Amino acid sequence: MPESTPRPRPLTDLGPEELTAFRQEQQTAYDALRGRGLSLDLTRGKPSSAQLDLSERLLSLPDGTRDAHGVDVRNYGGLEGIRELREMFADLLGVEPAQLVAGGSSSLVMMREVLTDLWLKGAVDGVRPWSEEEKVTFICPVPGYDRHFTLLSWFGIDTVTVPMDEHGPDVEAVAALAAADPSIKGMWVVPTYANPTGSVVTQEVAARLATMETAAPDFKIFWDNAYALHHLTEDEAKTADVLSLAAAAGHPHRPIMFASTSKITFAGAGVAFLGGSVENVAWYVGHLGKGSIGPDKVNQLRHAQFFGSPEGVRDHMRQHRAIIAPKFAAVDEVLTSRLEGLGVATWTRPSGGYFVSLDVLDGTAGRVVELAREAGVALTPAGASFPGGHDPDDRNIRLAPTFPELPEVREAMDAVATCVALAAAEKLSH
């Protein structure tokens, strides 16, 4: 090895005096940080202005007001969405157009609608509404998406966690739970570039989820493919075709897929999609029609014209990648240069999606977030990636580097690294 900066040693290997010196060093860095009056925000997975600008042409679309089939998109009707946009995204999401609904601007709203329908009416393959069950429980891979957990909690649905690893949920743990307990009615999966780990569900894991025996006949996989097309490298992950796998296994109604253009065009003004068996789609649209006359088809036509084709969407995503991949690289660079070898943090290097999952020394995540906040760097609350906001190890922090500009990402990550190191030194000093 060439002579250079000495390789950092794990903090746990340091003697008391060395640790005190390290802690003092970090405290000094932290005090300097506080003096700088930062105001940086890594809390939410929001596209940056530059990303939103990629879709500027949407603001002056659509040209004309009829879809390819002659429907006046301005008027009422068309619960399932306009066909050309459904066809385009059916191609991208690997389903048949008849299996896909194009809705309003939010897939989260669609998830709530599906839960409401399950709650009040029951599933296509169910025997009663979920509200009439003594207990309903969902399997939640963790770390996961806080809004998924909030939604369950709103319905009074219990949660049981399984670990999320690089291949997706711990599928043996899932299968054991689902087989044993009929109150376990479903699970969340973010199959591609999961929030926050960046994991991609492998073909094998998807197949196991699709084929496993479940005690509940109406077990549902909420397959939230929010980042299906959100690659950060040339190695573009292909989402497993869970609908076909489930259908082949005799469980066609098990998966319900969600996706949207929220992080493709405008976060608040995109188009959301729901996919599933033809029966699930009819079930969803049937219930939807009791309280809706149709989605915003003007916005759907706007999107169809903007993209032009599935390839148009893929091209557009490459432009996103050019903007955000450097930010993810910066997160990794700064964390590596500041924390590697200290034995107090590991983090993901996602090849897609919107997040980096940072695991710090057990018992210090809350402290890191607190230190960062006091230094003007807003992080997602520690524990947010767990149901009830409770990370039993107080270890996980979700980093969202897309929204700030690149220099801010570096600055924020440097600050975070200081907080991680300081919190670890504090902890180990006790």
Added chain:
Amino acid sequence: MPESTPRPRPLTDLGPEELTAFRQEQQTAYDALRGRGLSLDLTRGKPSSAQLDLSERLLSLPDGTRDAHGVDVRNYGGLEGIRELREMFADLLGVEPAQLVAGGSSSLVMMREVLTDLWLKGAVDGVRPWSEEEKVTFICPVPGYDRHFTLLSWFGIDTVTVPMDEHGPDVEAVAALAAADPSIKGMWVVPTYANPTGSVVTQEVAARLATMETAAPDFKIFWDNAYALHHLTEDEAKTADVLSLAAAAGHPHRPIMFASTSKITFAGAGVAFLGGSVENVAWYVGHLGKGSIGPDKVNQLRHAQFFGSPEGVRDHMRQHRAIIAPKFAAVDEVLTSRLEGLGVATWTRPSGGYFVSLDVLDGTAGRVVELAREAGVALTPAGASFPGGHDPDDRNIRLAPTFPELPEVREAMDAVATCVALAAAEKLSH
């Protein structure tokens, strides 16, 4: 009286031979009608293309992507909607901006959301979720809006009807029901230019609804002000201020107001509003936030820029009036010339809204709709304006003259008049 066409005599005054002759005359007219191969549709309250064209400029808005307060409307957030649009419609709807939420494109969806929240969580002033009540009943003024009834039925909410007269619901009947039965949790009211009667709730009726004692502490008035600004004459009705009346009476959380631009701009791509006490608004937004990150603010900014001001909305509505008032006049003209004096039909002459309510000879509404269908004129199914689609008198037909072009409206109404007269003659011949 000058000599002219003999004044028509009520069919019930005709002798058997005269009636037979009249029936034969109508049958001949009807047969001729069938031979013409009409294809006309008066079923739904949809704006016509010419009306939709009034908002064409929306298609190339917004200019810029920040609202008046600097918020980037393209990104996530802002559950309650952008302030400038809330301020504009608060003015138009006679509420404070803090009492108004701007949402997605559908007020019907907001109604479903409110019912879902009441069902699963209970009201601000309630003691338990409505799903935990033994029974929940809504008072439904009839004739009324079919989608309101469908929504109730979806939740399993019972209905009890009261007559709708020209001043609004029969308020004494409402008050008696609400006072007597704690299962009666709410009611529908379309206060301005009601669907389908065109009635406008008077100040007195609104005050009685706002102040009446109700056995249920969490009684809710679903105040669906869909046609608040949809005048057909210069005599523009002003909606009673039910929120203030209810607040003054000590029932601030009783009314929840709904409105939208569906019949102002684009039927499928407008902006919907929910109004209520500040506590009701917080309750709604709080629940909304469990399954939504915010509405389509781009579309809200688009609307705010398009209108410019409350007066801009009023001006715009006058352009609608210029297009549709002649259609309503045509309905009245044709019905008058064909049916007046026969004693087999009465109809409303609304000064606003989207519908004419036609009452035919008892027991013939279904037959009229059937005859019309066979002659190529689609009418809303008889009974649609009643819960469960059941009109106990088989009397009411809702006419929606806005969508067809003016000559088609005349043609369709002439056909309808023939069907009404024929059905009546058939009925009286038996």
